[in-house]
Amino acid sequence: MLTDALVTHTCGGPFAYQQVQLDDDLRPDECLVLIRASGVCHTDLLFSRESSMPDLFPAVLGHEGTGTVVKVGSQVTRVKPGSNVILCFTSCGECKYCVRKQTPYCDLWFQYNFGIGRLDGTKSSFARHAVVSERGLVPVPEEAVARGWHTLAPLGCGVMTGAGAMLNVLQPAAHSNVVVAGVGAVGMSALMALGMLPEDSRPKRVIAIDVQPARLQLAKRYGATHGVNGKLRPNLMDVLMHITKGEGVDGAIDTTGNIHVLEGLVHSAARKGKVVSVGVGHLEAKVPIAPFESVLAGLSYVGCNQGDAYPQDFLPLLLRASAEGKFPYDDLIRTYPAREMQVAADDMLQGRTLKPCYHTQCRAFVDSGRNTGVRCSRCNRTYCLKHRMQEDHDCKNVRLFLHVEAERSTASAKFPEAKLFFNCDWTVGRMLDEAAKRLQVANLNNMAQTEEQRLRIYHVEGGRLLEFGEKLQTCLQSGNTVVLLRGVGPAQQDG
Secondary structure: OEEEEEEEOOOOOOEEEEEEEOOOOOOOOEEEEEEEEEEOOHHHHHHHOOOOOHHHOOEOOOOEEEEEEEEEOOOOOOOOOOOEEEEOOOOOOOOHHHHOOOHHHOOOHHHHHHOOOOOOOOOOOOEOEEEEEHHHEEEOOHHHHOOOHHHOHHHHOHHHHHHHHHHHHHOOOOOOEEEEEOOOHHHHHHHHHHHHOOHHHOOOEEEEEEOOHHHHHHHHHOOOOEEEEOOOOOOHHHHHHHHOOOOOEEEEEEOOOOHHHHHHHHHOEEEEEEEEEOOOOOOOOOOOOOHHHHHHHOOEEEEOOHHHOOHHHHHHHHHHHHHOOOOOHHHHOOOOOHHHHHHHHHHHHOOOOOOEOOOOOOOOEOOOOOOOOEEOOOOOOEEOOOOOOHHHOOHHHOEEEEEEEEOHHHEOOOOOEEEEEEEOOOEHHHHHHHHHHHOOEOOOOOOOOOOOOOEEEEEOOOOEEOOOOOEHHHHOOOOOEEEEEEOOOOOOOOO
16 A cells, blocks of 8 residues: 655655555554654664664654554454554564563564564554554553644653653662753653652652753753753763762663763762663663672663563553643653654754743743744743743843853963853842852952952943942843953943
8 A cells, every 4th residue: 555654765864755655464463553643762863874774774764653543453352443552662472571571672572673674564653554563552542542642652662761761670769869861752751750659759869961951951840859961061970979969879860872971870870779771872882881890889780671661551551640640741742744854853853852941830842943932132041932021931030141251360260261140130249259259360359449459340242341239130131241350440331
């Protein structure tokens, strides 16, 4: 049969929307599914650019799908035409791992789910129709469908993986220190899963690591107590030991596959600590673990596939928790038309798909290819259309972000410049005192008898020296540059 699909013809090539031929002559255990919505997983993007598998292309990728069963094979018993389902991974159903409901570790898992060819059916959700083994389907109730097809698709991989890594593998205890490295959809799902635990069983510290400030902000809405920007603070061991007050990390989930991050998590682990590896970066990457260190600490380094979940049991659990408000994973979802797949892929790779409105009570997402949001000229933050006006996001109470510099001759710091935040209600004089301290500039203003000894603040954009008594919110905007100067004379008012 002919059906529409998104085809990747070459390694790293674009997604082309076109018609393809699908063999719908079903085998006994297979089903034909009409795809209603598909999630976009980082694994799809990884394989679309994987040069070590030339036989993969041309390819129809996609494995986070949801839809309606159109017809079934002769041996299918769990679903029927008209059944609404979520697509997930499939398995043989006969090996010892499948018998134990440890299906992510099926003896034939790789062949069934990564093989090039039709061992389990053509389970590609980047198409209007897909042929799927019955064991790769999870029936869903009508009330779940009523919330929107788009809310179901990501459950089959990314959401299940993150939540399962936290609940099934890490299993954090009360009063423990937990880290989630990489808070995209998988990492954020891991954080949200903590909301399914009784309050007295949740970790005392939950540390999110990412290089996207907006994601770290969002992580704090969903349970993180601390956020670490790995780009600005790359020495993770020192940072994590400081946050945990020397206790170390009891449990960590890595979704990045970044070797530097994994090494930092291993070295910052507490005694009997556990590091759970979920993300995959370069397929030939290796994690350096010293046997002596791991033996003395009782370290556990654990790989986790698909959240160690048995989807037929675990996905209904997540749907119930979501309906009860304990697992709001659908807050993370942004939808795109199928023909805009390349926009969706670019947004994911650039970290734009998890960028929230800065209003603390808003869960809208902004700064995607489809919704640019509005940046406030005063606080330099991005808001949705509803909260774009200064009076709607309480702009007067936010901090100012300033580039602060000092003449090298006045500072003892190796690099006499910094990017600092200041309270909008502060005066210029108070800001000067704090900036001088941070930049290691001798501040003699309280003792100075002459202007030659006194420090002043020069506003670059305004082109003038600022009065000590001026309020920052009246004379500066976020993103401005100020310079600490000595002996330049009294300030001058505008005009």
